[in-house]
Amino acid sequence: MARWEPNTRERLVRAALDLFVEQGYDATTVQQIADRVGLTKMTFFRHFPDKREVLFAGQETHARALTEAILAAPAGATPLEAVRAGLKGLASLFTDTHRAMSAQLRTVIAANAELLERAAFKRAILVQAATAALGERGVREPAAGLAAELGISAFYRAFDQWAERPGEEMLADLTRQALDELLATAAGLVSDSRPVDGSSTAPLTA
Known part of the structure; x- marks a missing residue:
């Protein structure tokens, strides 16, 4: 060979x-x-x-893969289901060949303010791409933007884990897990009626 x-x-x-x-x-x-x-x-x-x-090579390719996968989701898919499809399409671009490079990339960017700003811009581009794709599917704001933000947040959390921990875990699997965790956390925030300072509103009893 x-x-x-x-x-x-x-x-x-x-x-x-x-x-x-x-x-x-x-x-x-x-x-x-x-x-x-x-x-x-x-x-x-x-x-x-x-x-x-x-x-930041491949930014256009990443945004395009995300967009195309969201648009290709089944017609009856919910906004989050469409985002899941988009994240799977985005994650498929990253192979083990890129894993070591990704670890280096994160180290270099973290040490430079200019690069951190550019990385934030790339992240915003991905959010915008996902939001626009959901909009094409008929999802209105604020649902489109919120679903996109959650999805890209999950992807970046998963990407950090994938780059730091070489192993058998695939980026797509880590991204799915990260999104599930974010959704569970969001649901917990909605169901938690305690004040933000953590104090209890229940009456004191003897």
Whole structure:
């Protein structure tokens, strides 16, 4: 069997992540990234507008997969069922090949305020994509936005677990579990009539 070689785009992502971890994001240049994989700076810019976007490669693909899977959910699906379908479609893009890279990615982003801001923007894009897809299915606000927020929150919680704990668990399974946990927590908040300070409203008895 021929040895699989990553394409140019993925080679640049891997090189950038390694350099960011080794010497820091700010200290790494585009030239160094290109040199690491034996490519030119011009080749780098054919794939990415700058070094920051290397860390967010695939954003359009992720939003598209999420949208298409939500729209493809059965006609009778509830908003949350449609979101579950969307999350399954999104999670299917991430394989074990990406797991180690994802752990590096989280480390690099967490250490840089600019990257944290860009990551928040990507998350907002996914929420917007899910909300819009639900809207196309006839789901109105605030239900569409709330279902989308819950779904993307579950995905990010699951993604963190998936990146941190290499093992047999699939991202799709972790995402499903995370969404179930969030829904159970939300239901508990609705049924809990105690004041926010945790004190009891029941009358005192002797």
